Amino acid sequence: MLRTAVIIVVLLLLAFVPSERPAKGVRIASKKDTGSVILGELATQTIRAAGAPAVHLQQLGGTRIVFDALHRGEIDAYPEFTGTLRQEIFAAAGLSSDDDVRKHLAELGTVMSRPLGFSNNYALAMRRDQAEKLHIQTISDLARHPNLRLRLSDEFLNRADGWPALRQRYHLPHEHVQGMDHDLAYRYLESRTIDVMDVYTTDAQLAQLDVRLLDDDLHFFPQYDAVFLWRADLASRYPKAESALRSLESQITQNDARELNALVQSGKATEAQAAAEFLRTRLHLDVNVEEPSTAAQIARRTREHLDLVRRSLIPAIFVAIPLGVLAAKRPRLGRLILGAAGVVQTIPALALLVLLIAPVAYFGLNTIGGGSVTAIVALFLYSLLPIVQNTVTGLATIPPELHESALALGLSPRFRLWHIELPLASPAILAGVKTAAVLNVGFATLGALVGANGYGQPILTGIRLNNTALILQGAIPAACLAILLQLAFELLERHALPAGLGPKSPSLEGRG
Amino acid sequence: MIELQNVTKRFAGFVVVDSLSIRFETGQTHVLIGPSGCGKSTLLRMIVGLVTPEAGAVLFDGEPVTPDSLVAIRRRIGYVIQEGGLFPHLTARENAGLMPRFLGWPEKQTAQRIDELTQLTQLTPAMLDRYPRQLSGGQRQRVSLMRALMLNPDALLLDEPMGNLDPMIRADLQADLRTIFRTLGKTVIFVTHDLAEAGYLADHITLMRHGRIVQQGTLHDLLERPANDFAAKFTRAQRGPQPIESE
Ligand SMILES: Nc1ncnc2c1ncn2[C@@H]1O[C@H](COP(=O)(O)OP(=O)(O)O)[C@@H](O)[C@H]1O
Ligand SMILES: [Mg+2]
Numbered sequence: 001m002l003r004t005a006v007i008i009v010v011l012l013l014l015a016f017v018p019s020e021r022p023a024k025g026v027r028i029a030s031k032k033d034t035g036s037v038i039l040g041e042l043a044t045q046t047i048r049a050a051g052a053p054a055v056h057l058q059q060l061g062g063t064r065i066v067f068d069a070l071h072r073g074e075i076d077a078y079p080e081f082t083g084t085l086r087q088e089i090f091a092a093a094g095l096s097s098d099d100d101v102r103k104h105l106a107e108l109g110t111v112m113s114r115p116l117g118f119s120n121n122y123a124l125a126m127r128r129d130q131a132e133k134l135h136i137q138t139i140s141d142l143a144r145h146p147n148l149r150l151r152l153s154d155e156f157l158n159r160a161d162g163w164p165a166l167r168q169r170y171h172l173p174h175e176h177v178q179g180m181d182h183d184l185a186y187r188y189l190e191s192r193t194i195d196v197m198d199v200y201t202t203d204a205q206l207a208q209l210d211v212r213l214l215d216d217d218l219h220f221f222p223q224y225d226a227v228f229l230w231r232a233d234l235a236s237r238y239p240k241a242e243s244a245l246r247s248l249e250s251q252i253t254q255n256d257a258r259e260l261n262a263l264v265q266s267g268k269a270t271e272a273q274a275a276a277e278f279l280r281t282r283l284h285l286d287v288n289v290e291e292p293s294t295a296a297q298i299a300r301r302t303r304e305h306l307d308l309v310r311r312s313l314i315p316a317i318f319v320a321i322p323l324g325v326l327a328a329k330r331p332r333l334g335r336l337i338l339g340a341a342g343v344v345q346t347i348p349a350l351a352l353l354v355l356l357i358a359p360v361a362y363f364g365l366n367t368i369g370g371g372s373v374t375a376i377v378a379l380f381l382y383s384l385l386p387i388v389q390n391t392v393t394g395l396a397t398i399p400p401e402l403h404e405s406a407l408a409l410g411l412s413p414r415f416r417l418w419h420i421e422l423p424l425a426s427p428a429i430l431a432g433v434k435t436a437a438v439l440n441v442g443f444a445t446l447g448a449l450v451g452a453n454g455y456g457q458p459i460l461t462g463i464r465l466n467n468t469a470l471i472l473q474g475a476i477p478a479a480c481l482a483i484l485l486q487l488a489f490e491l492l493e494r495h496a497l498p499a500g501l502g503p504k505s506p507s508l509e510g511r512g
Numbered sequence: 513m514i515e516l517q518n519v520t521k522r523f524a525g526f527v528v529v530d531s532l533s534i535r536f537e538t539g540q541t542h543v544l545i546g547p548s549g550c551g552k553s554t555l556l557r558m559i560v561g562l563v564t565p566e567a568g569a570v571l572f573d574g575e576p577v578t579p580d581s582l583v584a585i586r587r588r589i590g591y592v593i594q595e596g597g598l599f600p601h602l603t604a605r606e607n608a609g610l611m612p613r614f615l616g617w618p619e620k621q622t623a624q625r626i627d628e629l630t631q632l633t634q635l636t637p638a639m640l641d642r643y644p645r646q647l648s649g650g651q652r653q654r655v656s657l658m659r660a661l662m663l664n665p666d667a668l669l670l671d672e673p674m675g676n677l678d679p680m681i682r683a684d685l686q687a688d689l690r691t692i693f694r695t696l697g698k699t700v701i702f703v704t705h706d707l708a709e710a711g712y713l714a715d716h717i718t719l720m721r722h723g724r725i726v727q728q729g730t731l732h733d734l735l736e737r738p739a740n741d742f743a744a745k746f747t748r749a750q751r752g753p754q755p756i757e758s759e
Contacts, residue, residue: 409659
């Protein structure tokens with residue numbers, strides 16, 4: 001009994017003592033595309049160079065996550081594109097001009113910088129030689145060449161405001177337009193397998209390929225100018241930070257953006273290094289970045305990852321076991337509980353995170369960044385099912401004669417639960433916790449989507465940059481941690497389960 | 513004294529105990545016997561409240577067994593089932609000491625009671641520190657009996673406690689049980705389908721079939737004056753090498 005109490009107290013302490021302190025200084029965030037991360041680095045380093053402290057929460061999961069975090073004051077600034085503001089954030093308002101957008105933002109206490117100089121628009125691209133030969137300058141010109149082979153990214157092909165709308169606007173006659181992976185399309189364009197593809201005007205590949213971007217003469221594509229957004233109160237809190245962000249207005253040309261992207265995507269520089277180089281050579285700022293050693297990075301990520309695991313798994317154990325007991329005792333309620341826990345498992349990670357942000361924010365907890373409660377709650381929810389399920393199974397498979405013996409002795413329900421049923425179900429429950437722990441280590445990589453870092457961070461970066469080494473820097477430690485946990489649980493199974501149930505006590509099977 | 517008055521129980525529409533009435537006198541050893549499935553276990557389970565009769569009443573010392581009185585009555589009954597029903601995660605000693613622990617007995621009292629019962633059941637203290645699966649079947653049943661006797665109950669209900677034992681072990685345990693029953697003078701209800709065992713242990717034998725009582729009496733009565741064809745067949749089948757005729 002005393003031992004149990006000690007274990008419970010230690011576990012609870014482990015679960016609720018936070019190790020990450022909220023970041024100090026100006027909090028810059030960026031979304032998970034390379035362009036955004038580079039802009040985030042440019043902002044962070046410029047502010048630091050101006051003498052204000054700044055931190056960068058990189059590659060967060062999506063526009064909604066970042067914009068809402070800005071609105072709530074969990075971050076101070078982030079790079080955005082005007083088109084995204086019009087099409088996603090203020091889609092319902094139907095804003096047409098940047099001034100309208102600026103006005104709407106001001107009402108939300110947000111400032112929008114002037115354009116930084118480049119835009120990230122959709123465009124259609126052809127090889128320059130072919131375009132010249134066929135005298136194609138504009139998208140309208142394409143209509144005269146119905147035999148050109150068009151290949152579009154799946155996203156653009158399928159969006160209602162993508163290819164179907166474009167085709168209608170320009171009366172394009174092309175048949176059999178198919179979807180294709182974006183990187184692959186570049187290679188096919190180069191090798192003359194296809195003739196026309198959709199591009200983003202900041203694509204790094206454009207810096208190397210000799211292509212012509214066709215004029216959007218009917219103004220079909222919305223304009224995506226790069227800007228910074230920041231909170232109106234930034235000026236009073238960190239006056240230097242606001243002027244630093246302003247100093248980047250009109251400084252980054254279309255070509256700068258492509259080259260910065262190319263530098264990072266080719267693996268020649270990290271976002272921080274590329275940004276620093278740009279600031280030194282073009283703005284003559286005295287900036288320096290030091291990349292920590294790989295070992296130090298892995299150590300830091302391990303700490304962050306374990307933080308997510310312990311702070312989600314342990315509370316899950318304390319909630320799931322009672323839920324499992326309840327489910328086993330009240331079968332109808334049990335179906336409801338198991339059903340709900342099962343549904344949670346089917347929600348994709350990003351969707352679950354986005355769903356959780358509002359309630360987490362409502363309680364005034366930090367939704368993003370180190371120790372993000374959003375990530376912890378998501379992991380907590382994902383961890384429930386295996387434990388609840390195994391608790392139910394463990395209780396349900398207790399042989400009926402043992403139930404009846406306990407009843408016939410005249411023990412109270414409470415005593416039966418604590419001293420008979422739970423110990424008998426403990427191997428199954430522990431197996432459930434083991435499963436949950438191993439799954440949790442894998443799921444915890446989703447923490448990177450909300451800035452909680454951990455092993456998910458290099459994985460996310462590696463996927464974005466198509467860099468296997470980087471992916472492995474996250475995946476291998478995650479796998480090792482999962483295996484270690486598995487081994488630890490096997491030790492527990494061998495030594496902590498009630499003797500007489502575990503494999504330790506030899507059975508003297510025999511009826512005599 | 514335990515009394516069942518016109519109790520009836522159906523499982524899935526099938527009548528298992530059919531308006532049956534029976535009295536078990538205090539201090540006597542009663543054996544319920546009959547072919548498998550005739551409702552013997554169900555009858556015992558009614559007495560300890562694991563099964564509730566649809567009609568009729570169960571009285572324990574004149575008091576009806578109801579959900580309110582059940583817990584108190586259960587503590588006055590020792591119940592042993594075929595495989596013992598020992599909890600595998602507890603040692604023999606912990607199994608036996610479960611009720612004292614629940615009731616908060618002083619450790620000394622528990623230890624003393626366990627000592628007494630160890631002697632009575634012919635176990636050794638060393639065996640008590642083993643887990644059930646480290647004990648033989650016969651030893652397990654002795655531990656079960658200890659657990660059942662722990663609170664010095666008024667009645668002892670045993671449901672084919674020797675069903676799974678080898679003949680030699682069985683004979684030993686039978687002999688010990690008989691001594692124990694005689695020494696303690698408790699109301700014993702013992703279920704078996706073995707007529708020799710019944711005769712050896714019982715003051716009174718009740719032969720059942722299809723949830724009803726066929727005949728009550730001593731072994732001698734059953735053998736010499738079978739109440740009907742079924743009773744005659746049943747005793748004959750148990751006595752000699754003749755093929756068992758199915759009922
Ligand atoms: N919980 C139960 N659910 C359904 N049928 C049962 C249940 N318990 C007993 N029975 C049925 O009732 C009949 C009598 O069972 P039981 O009292 O165990 O017989 P006996 O102990 O004489 O062999 C059998 O046919 C058995 O299958
Ligand atoms: Mg039976």
